[in-house]
Amino acid sequence: MPDATGLELIAQDLRDAEADSVLDTVYFREQAALLVAPAAVPAVLEHLRGRGYGFLASVHGVDYFPEEPRLGVHYELLDMHEVDRISVRTRVPLADPHVPSVTLAWPTADHQEREVFDMFGVIFDGHPDLRRILMPEDYEGFPQRRDFPMGGEPVLFTHNETQTPAWWE
Amino acid sequence: MEVSRHGLGSGEMQEFRARQMRARDMLRGDLEQAEMEEHVEHSVLTTTLDKVGRWAIGNANFPLSFGLACCAIEWMSHIGPRIDIARFGFEAARATPRQADTIFLSGRISIKMAPVIRRVWEQMLEPRYVIAMGACSSSMGVFNNYALVPGDKFLPVDLHVPGCPPRPESLTHGILKLRAAILSQPTQDWRTRYGGRGTEEVVADLLRENPNAVHDINVSGGGKGQVA
Amino acid sequence: MSEVDTGRESLTPEIGYREMEESYDVSHIAHPENDELLTINFGPHHPATHGVLRLLATLEGEFVRDIKPIIGYVHTGIEKTAEDKAYWKAIPVMERMDYLAYYFNAMAYCGAVETILDLEVPPRAQYLRVIHMELNRIMSHLVWLGTTALDLGAISMFWYCFRDREQILDLFEMSSGQRMHTRYFQVGGVFEDIPVGWEEKVRKFVAIMPDRVDQFLALLMKNEIALQRLRNVGGVDEQTLLDLGVTGPLLRATGNPWDLRKAEPYCSYEDFEFRIPVGTTGDNWDRMVVRMMEMKESVRIIDQAMQGLPEGPYITDNRKYALPPRHELATSMEALIHHFKLVTEGFRVPPGEVYYPIESPRGEMGVFLRADGSSKPARVHMRDPSFVNLQAMRPMSKDLYIADFIATLGMLDPVLGGIDR
Numbered sequence: 001m002p003d004a005t006g007l008e009l010i011a012q013d014l015r016d017a018e019a020d021s022v023l024d025t026v027y028f029r030e031q032a033a034l035l036v037a038p039a040a041v042p043a044v045l046e047h048l049r050g051r052g053y054g055f056l057a058s059v060h061g062v063d064y065f066p067e068e069p070r071l072g073v074h075y076e077l078l079d080m081h082e083v084d085r086i087s088v089r090t091r092v093p094l095a096d097p098h099v100p101s102v103t104l105a106w107p108t109a110d111h112q113e114r115e116v117f118d119m120f121g122v123i124f125d126g127h128p129d130l131r132r133i134l135m136p137e138d139y140e141g142f143p144q145r146r147d148f149p150m151g152g153e154p155v156l157f158t159h160n161e162t163q164t165p166a167w168w169e
Numbered sequence: 170m171e172v173s174r175h176g177l178g179s180g181e182m183q184e185f186r187a188r189q190m191r192a193r194d195m196l197r198g199d200l201e202q203a204e205m206e207e208h209v210e211h212s213v214l215t216t217t218l219d220k221v222g223r224w225a226i227g228n229a230n231f232p233l234s235f236g237l238a239c240c241a242i243e244w245m246s247h248i249g250p251r252i253d254i255a256r257f258g259f260e261a262a263r264a265t266p267r268q269a270d271t272i273f274l275s276g277r278i279s280i281k282m283a284p285v286i287r288r289v290w291e292q293m294l295e296p297r298y299v300i301a302m303g304a305c306s307s308s309m310g311v312f313n314n315y316a317l318v319p320g321d322k323f324l325p326v327d328l329h330v331p332g333c334p335p336r337p338e339s340l341t342h343g344i345l346k347l348r349a350a351i352l353s354q355p356t357q358d359w360r361t362r363y364g365g366r367g368t369e370e371v372v373a374d375l376l377r378e379n380p381n382a383v384h385d386i387n388v389s390g391g392g393k394g395q396v397a
Numbered sequence: 398m399s400e401v402d403t404g405r406e407s408l409t410p411e412i413g414y415r416e417m418e419e420s421y422d423v424s425h426i427a428h429p430e431n432d433e434l435l436t437i438n439f440g441p442h443h444p445a446t447h448g449v450l451r452l453l454a455t456l457e458g459e460f461v462r463d464i465k466p467i468i469g470y471v472h473t474g475i476e477k478t479a480e481d482k483a484y485w486k487a488i489p490v491m492e493r494m495d496y497l498a499y500y501f502n503a504m505a506y507c508g509a510v511e512t513i514l515d516l517e518v519p520p521r522a523q524y525l526r527v528i529h530m531e532l533n534r535i536m537s538h539l540v541w542l543g544t545t546a547l548d549l550g551a552i553s554m555f556w557y558c559f560r561d562r563e564q565i566l567d568l569f570e571m572s573s574g575q576r577m578h579t580r581y582f583q584v585g586g587v588f589e590d591i592p593v594g595w596e597e598k599v600r601k602f603v604a605i606m607p608d609r610v611d612q613f614l615a616l617l618m619k620n621e622i623a624l625q626r627l628r629n630v631g632g633v634d635e636q637t638l639l640d641l642g643v644t645g646p647l648l649r650a651t652g653n654p655w656d657l658r659k660a661e662p663y664c665s666y667e668d669f670e671f672r673i674p675v676g677t678t679g680d681n682w683d684r685m686v687v688r689m690m691e692m693k694e695s696v697r698i699i700d701q702a703m704q705g706l707p708e709g710p711y712i713t714d715n716r717k718y719a720l721p722p723r724h725e726l727a728t729s730m731e732a733l734i735h736h737f738k739l740v741t742e743g744f745r746v747p748p749g750e751v752y753y754p755i756e757s758p759r760g761e762m763g764v765f766l767r768a769d770g771s772s773k774p775a776r777v778h779m780r781d782p783s784f785v786n787l788q789a790m791r792p793m794s795k796d797l798y799i800a801d802f803i804a805t806l807g808m809l810d811p812v813l814g815g816i817d818r
Contacts, residue, residue, distance in 0.1 A: 026750075028749050028750065028751070029512050029513065029515065029749065029751055031512075031751055031752065033750070054639070055639060055642070056642055057642065057754065057761060057763065057780065058752070058763055058765065058778075058780035058785075060765055060778040060780065061778075062750075062765075062767055062775075062776045062778075063776065074750075074752075074765065076752050076763070076765075076780070080639075080653075080655055080660075083660050083661055085752070085754075087752060106640070106642075107640045107641050107642075107788070108640065108641045108642025108643075108785055108788060110788055111784060111785070111787065111788050112784075112785070115784075119476075132469075133468060133469060134468065134469040134472040134817055134818070135280075135281070135316075135469060135472065136280060136281045136469070143315055143316070143474060143477055144476060144477055146480075146775075148315075148477075149315070150313070150314050150315065150477065150478075150481055151314050151315025151316070151474075152309065152313035152314050152315065152317075153309065153313070153317075153318070153319060153322070155308045155309070155313070155319070156308060156319065156321055234444055235442060236448065237448070237449060237471055238448070238471050238473075238493075238496055238813070238814050239493060239496035239577060239578065239814065241448070242496060242497065242540060242577065243576070243577065245540070245543075245544070245559065246559055246562065246563065246566070248555075248559075249555070249556060249559030249560065249562070249563065250556050250559060250560045250563070251559075251560070251563045264443075264444035266442075276471065277471060277473050279469070279470060279471055279472045279473060279817070281469050281470050281472065282441065282449060282470040282471060285441055285442060285449075285470065286442075289442050311478075311489060311490055311493060312473050312474060312475065312478050312490070313478075314473075314474040314477055314478050315474055315477070316472050316473050316474035316477075317473060317474070333578065334576075334577055334578070336576070
């Protein structure tokens with residue numbers, strides 16, 4: 001992990017290179033994270049690739065309900081030569097959940113961005129094939145959001161057998 | 170002597186009672202020649218044939234190689250050397266449903282997979298059996314959420330084996346129970362076993378003439394009418 | 398599609414199912430002579446796909462031109478279920494994700510929770526974790542080997558591998574009571590200490606396992622058919638794999654020695670001396686041999702761990718996070734209160750977000766955990782290696798025969814539980 005000062009240096013470099021991209025830095029339990037604006041995500045990732053973080057390990061989404069902006073997308077980068085990890089985080093509001101896609105530059109993000117779209121509803125602009133990946137194609141709703149109900153069925157026991165409709169009814 | 174017909178009931182029971190009456194008559198020496206021959210033909214041959222058939226089905230029950238999730242790994246170890254269900258006749262796990270007898274719902278059934286399983290099951294030929302292996306296919310198991318369906322919701326499950334995943338002894342006990350049930354009960358289609366009358370395919374023109382004909386048409390045997 | 402009037406409306410009246418399927422665009426496969434391309438469907442119920450994987454394969458004769466994997470057929474909503482349960486109670490749920498590597502799922506999750514809590518795991522617990530994880534690695538590779546050999550046609554390998562797998566499951570059953578999904582790893586250590594006699598059994602197993610691997614290699618290595626089917630088939634260069642985010646034996650088969658156990662040691666892996674098997678060309682043959690050599694190296698790790706197993710507690714002393722031992726409940730009031738609190742509500746984790754990666758049999762498995770101060774995790778995401786490795790299926794299967802494609806799919810070692818979660 002880059003230590004706290006290393007993280008600040010990276011953040012400073014990024015602020016110099018791309019204005020208004022880095023909103024905040026987080027250093028928690030020796031893990032470094034940069035909070036960036038959504039529109040600046042591809043540029044930030046390219047800049048970090050230039051610094052050696054050439055492996056995109058994970059793209060995943062978070063729902064920060066009830067804090068706004070609500071939906072977050074995290075990119076975990078890995079530098080295999082220096083054995084360093086850094087995390088790039090961005091947050092988008094529910095009203096405008098658009099994040100530019102990084103699939104063309106980082107092919108590994110293909111399925112992972114589709115999963116974030118499927119589970120949270122974040123729309124990745126420029127993704128070649130943004131469809132649902134885990135849920136059925138015609139599913140409505142975004143399951144992983146915090147306000148999506150857990151769902152589930154009443155379990156069929158003997159005592160409620162008569163109340164639970166049989167499948168052919 | 171007249172054979173009294175009992176009221177409404179499934180064809181199997183009616184025939185059984187009729188046979189019983191005829192047997193009693195035969196013992197009393199009351200059956201005439203033609204009836205006697207018919208009775209012998211029916212009782213000896215049919216029941217013996219039926220028994221032989223059941224013995225064959227129970228002892229050579231080919232499972233469908235169908236693995237969904239973790240229970241599939243336990244299922245594979247049943248085919249493996251330690252438990253080796255091939256001893257009981259579950260020898261060749263067929264890949265195609267048309268040649269399989271039993272489907273093991275081994276694993277969690279997601280809502281995307283349920284129609285696929287249903288279609289696969291419908292391609293199986295009678296007699297077919299369904300074993301819901303593990304907690305997830307019986308009742309969604311550890312996960313009671315938006316993504317899963319219990320097997321009972323869309324398939325007539327014959328046997329539920331609890332466990333997550335079931336212990337080998339548990340599943341073997343279940344398999345043997347199913348085998349015992351096959352061997353002891355008369356060969357019935359799944360609708361009779363499960364009480365699923367009323368789900369038969371209907372022929373549209375027949376229904377247009379007589380809407381009540383839905384009770385008469387039965388594609389899998391039994392009932393009053395037969396579709397040609 | 399036959400127009401059957403079922404009396405019910407379609408859920409998507411504007412677009413039928415066939416139309417949705419036809420909306421998958423395969424026109425980007427341009428072929429110079431405009432030969433006939435046939436798109437057929439593999440699975441999800443298929444004997445050779447490992448689990449319920451559905452593949453839309455575009456074939457030209459016997460050659461595979463394009464692959465489109467369609468997943469989600471065993472999607473269980475594990476991540477959402479875990480948000481509803483206390484941290485302790487979410488461990489069994491997380492274990493069922495990658496169902497062949499359940500100790501790794503539990504390790505990644507517990508490691509993430511321990512990182513946020515800044516909790517120290519005692520060395521004995523770390524060594525026990527390592528032993529169980531390496532046993533699980535061997536077991537996962539044995540299942541992979543058995544089923545892949547089954548796909549190739551070498552059916553007897555299935556029985557040999559599962560015979561040895563039963564021995565490992567006996568060890569798991571002895572230490573934790575369950576064969577699979579043992580919930581043995583807990584936050585702060587392991588659930589209970591190993592019983593008497595377990596060490597002996599492990600030593601016996603460790604003594605025979607390297608010979609078994611040699612036997613498996615001998616069965617396949619000199620087999621003309623296996624060599625022809627696997628050599629120079631399905632190889633992809635290293636940079637493509639790195640771009641696609643592939644880790645694990647697939648990457649090591651190309652020559653890149655990236656292994657988190659050596660690169661970012663966790664859970665006292667730095668105490669052990671073991672090698673990382675790497676391949677040269679990255680074809681199916683290298684992938685197979687890399688995994689089999691990994692089994693041997695895992696045996697070395699287990700041996701060293703058993704010999705050096707330190708004495709001490711098997712779970713952290715911090716009663717706020719770990720259950721107190723039963724005998725204390727009779728005497729100590731605080732222990733009773735801690736037990737009660739832990740079982741009913743569970744411990745609270747201060748707010749924070751961590752990403753904790755480990756090396757599972759299929760690659761980098763990471764858990765992203767977000768805690769918001771309550772007793773339930775706010776977001777648990779598993780970065781599953783099979784999910785990311787599946788994207789490598791397209792370059793790996795380009796212009797292969799269907800039979801080679803099936804072998805490559807086996808060598809990819811997808812576990813649908815991890816892919817679909």
